[in-house]
Amino acid sequence: MSADPQLRLTxxxxxxxxxxxxxxxxxxxxxxxxxxxxxxxxxxxxxxxRPGYVLAYDADGALVGAVATYLMTEVPTRFTTWYDPVRMFLAPHCDPAGAAERWFPVLLVGGCSGYHGDLLLAPHLDDEARTVVTRALLDRCRDLAADLGARTTAFMYLPKEEAQRVATVWGGTAPVIATSAEATVALDGATDFEGYLSRFPSARRSKLRKEVTAFADSGTHLGQYRLAEVLTEVSPLLGGHQRKFGAEITDEEVGRYFALQDKHLGEGSVVFVDERDGRINGFTLCYAHGDTLYSRSAGFNADASPFAYFNLAVYAPVRHALATGLRAVALGAGSYQGKVLRGAQVHGLWSTVVPPQPLEESWREALTKPFPQAVEAGTA
Structure with missing residues (x-):
């Protein structure tokens, strides 16, 4: 189970x-x-x-490595559709008919939400120890997949070097696939919003100022709340946004989604809102973690103010991060051009998957091609 007999895995x-x-x-x-x-x-x-957390302890009983796993037994229809390997790796490039029966159950390694996976290691480990612990954890995940009867194992949304490292350990038939990208505004060197704006060329800086001014002059109020304070108001906005893009989800389901986030993450939440006459017409929900503010969800109705999206999703988070000593704003995936024009850097995310065998030739070929979002981001 481990290359190091002093490691204990559970x-x-x-x-x-x-x-x-x-x-x-x-x-x-x-x-x-x-x-x-x-x-x-x-x-x-x-x-x-079905969750499971693979843990590695050293000879002294200290936790030195961990990775989350989830057994996905059926094709997902809600927020985890972006973790369906058939949808992500086959459907854009070939006919996936019959694939679900062959590919599921799927063991997801590294995460099932957030579009960024990871394997955790204790910060004090040296390079050799990190390699040993990493291999031990990934080997145990392969064993776990077999124990659970998973036909596919997937570690998704990793930086390319990390995905390649996982694929090397898993070996053989594990391709590395360009999957998505994430946009992040680094704030190093800026101490206030003017400092953030100063990094742009004059013409671009002028355009951004106009977006801020148009929003402020519209008569709206840019409010800031904890999630619990506005949960019932923002749930229909996210529900409408999700349905606009084809999701079959009710406002009540979104309310539960937010209520559980508030239960476990509410203390670190901040919601920026476009508020007029006591009504919220748009919002962006963020969470602080480490030195970064993460933008997680947003929604707007037809009465949202001019440039509400960029003011709530970029400018307000940047101001808040600078005011609270954070050093970056993670804007997530999608809408890359608009984010880059407002100072974000785009970093590619890759996935590796151990597919079922034998593999149809059209499926094998599909696994060599990028997901369209990676192409859109220019990181494929």
Missing amino acids: IVPTIGDVPREQWAPLAARAQLYQSHGWLHWAEEYFADL
Whole structure:
């Protein structure tokens, strides 16, 4: 089970079995989506997935490595559709008829939400120890997939070098696939909003100022709340946004989605709203973790003010991050051109998958091609 006999590996069925103070040092340098609170939320919200946490302890009993896993037994229809390997890796490039029966169940490794996976290692480990722990955890995930009867194992949304490292350990038939990208505004060197604007050329800076001014002059109020304070008002806005793009989800379901996030993450939440006459017409929900503010969801109605999206999704988070000592704003995936024009850098995300065997030739060829979002981002 491990290349190092001093390592002890175990699997627990819930993040609640790992004390927060043990998990925190491993997750401190990782993204929000590996935090104890986020994993607890995901575990409770995605109740149809079977979670498991592969843990590595050293000879002294200290937690030195961990990775989350989820058994996806059926084709997802809600927020986890972006973790369906058939939808992501086959459907854009070939006829996926019959694939679900062959590919499912799927063992997801590294995460089931947030579009950024990770394997956690204790910060004090040297390079050799990191390699040993990484291999031990990934080997155990392969064993776990077999134990659970998973036909496919997938580690999704990783930086390319990390995805290649996972694929090397898993070996053989594990391709590395350009999948998506994430946009992040780094704030190093800026101390206030003017400092952020000063990094742009004059013409671009003038355009951004006009967007800020048009929003302010519209008579709206840019409000700032905790999620619990506006949960009932923003749920229909996100529900409408999701339905606009084809999701079959009710406002009540979105309300539960937010209520569980507030339960596990509410203390770190900040919601920026476009508010007029006591009515919220648009919002962006963010969470602070480490030195970064993460933009997680947004929604707007027909009465939203001019440039509401960029003011709530970019400018307000930048101001808040600067005011609270954070050093970056993570804007997530999609809408890359608009984000880049407002100072974001785009970083590619890759996935590796161990597919079912034997593999049809059209499926094998599809696994060599990027997902369209990676092409859109220019990172494929």
